[in-house]
Amino acid sequence: MPMTDAPPPQRRRDSERTRGDILQAALEEFSSMGHSGARVDRIAARAGVSKPMIYDYFGSKDDIYAAALREAYVQIRRGEAQLALDPNNPRAAVRELVHFTMDHFRRKPWFIRLLNSENLMGGKTVAQLSDAADIQSVLVTRLSEVLAQGKRHGVFRRDVDPVECLTSAPMEHFRHLAERRVSGSS
Amino acid sequence: MPMTDAPPPQRRRDSERTRGDILQAALEEFSSMGHSGARVDRIAARAGVSKPMIYDYFGSKDDIYAAALREAYVQIRRGEAQLALDPNNPRAAVRELVHFTMDHFRRKPWFIRLLNSENLMGGKTVAQLSDAADIQSVLVTRLSEVLAQGKRHGVFRRDVDPVECLTSAPMEHFRHLAERRVSGSS
Amino acid sequence: MPMTDAPPPQRRRDSERTRGDILQAALEEFSSMGHSGARVDRIAARAGVSKPMIYDYFGSKDDIYAAALREAYVQIRRGEAQLALDPNNPRAAVRELVHFTMDHFRRKPWFIRLLNSENLMGGKTVAQLSDAADIQSVLVTRLSEVLAQGKRHGVFRRDVDPVECLTSAPMEHFRHLAERRVSGSS
Amino acid sequence: MPMTDAPPPQRRRDSERTRGDILQAALEEFSSMGHSGARVDRIAARAGVSKPMIYDYFGSKDDIYAAALREAYVQIRRGEAQLALDPNNPRAAVRELVHFTMDHFRRKPWFIRLLNSENLMGGKTVAQLSDAADIQSVLVTRLSEVLAQGKRHGVFRRDVDPVECLTSAPMEHFRHLAERRVSGSS
DNA sequence: GATGAATGAGGGTTCATTCAT
DNA sequence: GATGAATGAACCCTCATTCAT
Incomplete structure (x- = not known):
């Protein structure tokens, strides 16, 4: 009679991994359901942990939301940091940056949905993350x-404040592009 | 003694107006808070009616949401219908349409936020509005x-399905524009 | 086939009475179980209402607790107010007051238990009731x-501050009496 | 090389001391927060041990509570046992006992609060401690x-059951004293 | 022996929705 | 037609308790 009954769920003892799993699950849940549509139970289920663990690792639903937002920014910034930008061809460099960003949007659709969900809750903005400045600094520097x-x-004709580029709403940015494109091609 | 067909019209007027008030309140609440962030109490308060009235006029929270979405589309389509498009200058006509849409976005920011909120609730899409086709038909026709x-x-080089234009995510649209713009200007 | 099935619970529509029922139930629950031992479910069940009603009438568990404490004081003060104290016989008047208080303790044992429960939660004291002064003023005046x-x-030999009488812990008071009694009778 | 029977005693010492630390922490926590207000985490933190240790030394929260209550009684009884009561002057002996008790209350305020907390949890009484009789027997005997x-x-005029003295509520006892005191002094 | 990691069971609170006047 | 009063079903969060190292 060999040991054929599967070992019990064998609760994970790896706190690093558990934390990561929760964060990933939160990322998915929040970006697909929005802040108020997200359910902590579902995050726990997706992560394969029990609900209290979420409160052990993060403090509250809002805190996981903030952590998820932070993680999203960290991910895109990490990608940008690895970009090889030619300092002698600024036009191409900008093009590269924009292309990378666009590509990131396409490859990780949850990213833009998560960002959008911000607008839907009063007051909670990425700017309120305590270390928002540090995170964004990668892009600002580059x-x-x-x-x-x-x-x-x-x-480029005149001084451009890179921070202003970041804070101007993407929509506005796109609107400009779109208008010029249409009028320019007539 | 003119205008003696009195009471009914007045009643109906009030009824109609109450409905409109609720719809407007719902529009504001849903676009600022998202589908799950919205509270029926707040809609009632904003509209200045009691909560049960909302359930009298509309059947459920989801129904008000649908009605609000519908109303938003009706409003933009109504504007489009009044546009004077020159059939002999299709390029200018398209430009006009895009401009109107963009302007609508800018003048009524809640519109785009309301549309965005759709993505954040599983399954509920504008396509599920029972008369979605009818509403959109104005734009489709034009x-x-x-x-x-x-x-x-x-x-234009080849057949373009107008419905496909509508269903393709705006972001995708903008992305194309943006990419071409950048590469086109190098 | 006579109508033998009892009418449905016939939800109370008397908000005044509902409020009173909840308060009474809270009084019982809090005094028998203490602040943290009390369960909102049980208060609701005792009062014969659903849980949300408690949050409609009072705002939170702590608020009901405060209200219950307040009610307890109001009740004992009401009794004191109806006492006929002979102003020409102060000794008898004091005796009367003390007797009434003691009797109240004996007739409503929950009162003293409720008061005791105060000590068991940090910070929450009767003094923090917003209108504590008003309530106590009846006794102070008399x-x-x-x-x-x-x-x-x-x-009485010297000025006695009535407020000091109220704020001095009853235990201390009793301790003095007891010690004098014992030593005085030896 | 003196004192070489080393490790075991030391171990036992530590074990004994850990147990004592937990008990002391429990005493503080339970008397300040009541039975249901007390948190096992806080007891562990106060005692400087990890949570599972508490369950190793005592079996459950209720068991720690019982142990704390027991410890409280043991402490006061130990004091009483050391009292030198003059068997030939019973009046003075009783006075001495009462005085000691009152003094104990004053010196260790947590004692009376801990006792009070008993009333606030249904069913859990000192009488349910398995060895309650043994502990109280010291006082009973004396x-x-x-x-x-x-x-x-x-x-004393007639037989007085010493156990009855213990079980009658202290309040009742004080009430008698208070009433006599007032009426006696008129 | 000692502890960080994990969880089941429940507690307080909210919310969409309905009843009865 | 209109509303104050009421509620079932969740939802977020906590807590006593255990597992596995």
Whole structure:
């Protein structure tokens, strides 16, 4: 009579991994359901842990939301940091950055949905993450370099504040592009 | 003694107006809070009616949501219908349509937020509105006309399904524009 | 086939009475179980209402607790107010007051248990009831009168602050009496 | 090389001390927060041990509560046992006992609060401690001696059951004293 | 012996929805 | 037609308790 009955669920003892699993599950749940539509039970189920663990690792639903948002930004910034931007060709560098961002949107649709969900809850903005500045600094630094080079090369007409680029709503940005595109092609 | 067919119209007027008030309140609540963030109490308070009235006029929270979505589309379509599109200049006609849409987005920010909130509730899509087809038909018709003319004039290279234009995510649309814009300007 | 099935629970529509029922139930539950031992479910069950009603009438568990405490004081003060105290015999008046209080303790044992339960939750004291002063003022007034008369008649040796009488812990009071009694009788 | 019978005693010492620490922490927690207000986490933190240790040394929250209650009684009884009561002066002996008890209350306020907390949990009474009788027997014995002597000396009018003295609520006891005091002084 | 990690069972609170006037 | 009063079903969160190292 061999031991054929599967071992009991064998609760994970790896706290690092558990934390990651919860975060991933939260990312999925929040981006697909929004902040108020998300259910802590579902996050727990997706992560394969019990509900109280979520409160052990993160403090509350809002805290997991913040952590998920933070994680999303960390992921995209990490990708940007690994980009090889040619400092001598600022135009191409900007193009590269935009392309990477767009590609990230397409490859991880939950990202843009998660960002959108921010608008739907009063007051909770990514800017309120305690270390938001640190996280965004990666992009700011790279953008600054590129813009500085561009100015030096005479490619861009005037000083552009990289932080302003970040804070201007993407919609506005796209709107401009769209309008110019249409009028430009007539 | 003029206008003596009195009471009924007045009643109906009030009834109609109450319905409108509720709808407007729902529009505001849903677009600012999202589907699950919205509270029926708040809609009632905003509309200045009691909660049961809401269930009298609409059947359930989801029904009000659908009605609000419908109303939003009706409003934008009504605007489009009043647009004077030159059938002999399809390029300009498309430009006009896009401009109107963009302007609508800017003037009524709740519209785009309401549309976004759709993605955040599983399954509930505008397509599920019972008369979605009818509502959208205004735009479809106009777009069809324009595209047909354009094809005839040789402006557009190939058949374009107007419905496909509507269902493709706006983001995708913008992405194309953005990518072309960048590469086109290098 | 006569109508023998009892009418449905016939939900109470009398908000005044419902409020009173909840308060009474809370009084019982809190005094028998203490603040943290009390269960909102049980209060609701005792009062014969559903749980949400408790949150409609009072705002939270802590608020019902405060209301119950308040009610307890109101009840004992009401009794004191109806006491006929002879202003010309301060000694007898004090005796009367003490007797009434003791009797109240004996007739409504929950009262003293409810008061005791205060000590078991940090910070929550009767003094924190917003209108504590108003409620206690009945006793303060009566006590002041009696003490003033007593002083005038030369019965009490010196000014006694009635408020101090109230704030001094009953235990301390009893301890003094007990010690004097024992030593006095030796 | 003195004192080489080393490890075991030391171990036992530590074990004993850990147990004592937990008990002391429990005493503080239970008397300040009541039975249901007490948190096992806090007891562990106060005692400087991990939570599972508590379940190793005691079996459950209720068991710690019982142990704390027991410890409280053991402490007061130990004090009483060391009292030098003059068997030939029963009146003074009783006075001494009462004085000691009152002093104990004053010096260790948590004692009376812990006792009070009993009333606030249904069913859990000191009487349910398995060895309650043994613990209380110290006082019973001493009281019996004193009362017996008193009767022999003709100081007390009739048989008094010492156990009844213990079970009658302290409040009742104080009430008698208070009433007599007031009426006696008129 | 000691502990970090994990959980079942329940507690307080909210919310969409209905009843009865 | 209109509403104050009421509720079932969750939802977020906590807590005593145990497992596995």
